[in-house]
Amino acid sequence: MRYTRVPLVVLSLATAPAFAADADLSLTNNSVKGQIDFLNPGSDLQMGAGYTYHQGGRNLFNLDFHAQGRTAIGNLPTTAGIGMKAIGYDQDNLSGGALGLGGFGTVNIPRVPGLSVTGSLHYAPSILSFGDSDNMTALELRASYRVIRNAEVYGGYRYINTDLQGYSGNINLDEGLMAGMKIYF
Numbered sequence: 308m309r310y311t312r313v314p315l316v317v318l319s320l321a322t323a324p325a326f327a328a329d330a331d332l333s334l335t336n337n338s339v340k341g342q343i344d345f346l347n348p349g350s351d352l353q354m355g356a357g358y359t360y361h362q363g364g365r366n367l368f369n370l371d372f373h374a375q376g377r378t379a380i381g382n383l384p385t386t387a388g389i390g391m392k393a394i395g396y397d398q399d400n401l402s403g404g405a406l407g408l409g410g411f412g413t414v415n416i417p418r419v420p421g422l423s424v425t426g427s428l429h430y431a432p433s434i435l436s437f438g439d440s441d442n443m444t445a446l447e448l449r450a451s452y453r454v455i456r457n458a459e460v461y462g463g464y465r466y467i468n469t470d471l472q473g474y475s476g477n478i479n480l481d482e483g484l485m486a487g488m489k490i491y492f
Contacts, residue, residue: 356369383415385414458488464484
């Protein structure tokens with residue numbers, strides 16, 4: 308039963324060209340994540356949806372909505388976005404989620420064509436959390452290299468943590484070094 312969700316991620320990525328701008332698949336030592344973004348990277352808005360299966364039967368779902376645009380940090384071309392990420396999770400006796408506010412930035416390195424660095428951070432205080440969550444933090448850092456015009460590979464770090472309401476302590480919903488690939492349609 309616990310391996311039935313991985314084929315769903317693969318199937319959703321296989322059908323992505325019909326309705327998506329890009330598809331992203333990443334792995335940590337304990338999880339696999341599929342993400343689909345619906346609008347072109349040059350669009351003023353970005354919407355996406357993702358699913359993460361974490362070893363042990365934890366399911367995470369996310370919906371993203373950001374306003375985005377091109378800017379520069381120094382002389383480095385940058386794409387920045389500000390918006391929200393909704394994350395929901397379910398595992399045996401725990402379930403909940405949050406609506407995190409934050410953003411992302413991707414900085415291209417002109418001296419090394421194809422190389423970019425991306426960071427995203429979203430935080431949800433207790434007022435924007437529900438279920439067993441009291442607050443939530445989602446952080447992702449990655450270095451990407453565009454191998455061909457419509458595909459890139461990357462490595463980085465992913466961290467999603469929530470404090471538990473009614474329990475002492477918190478739980479890392481997903482954390483670890485990751486490797487992945489992104490395909491543009």
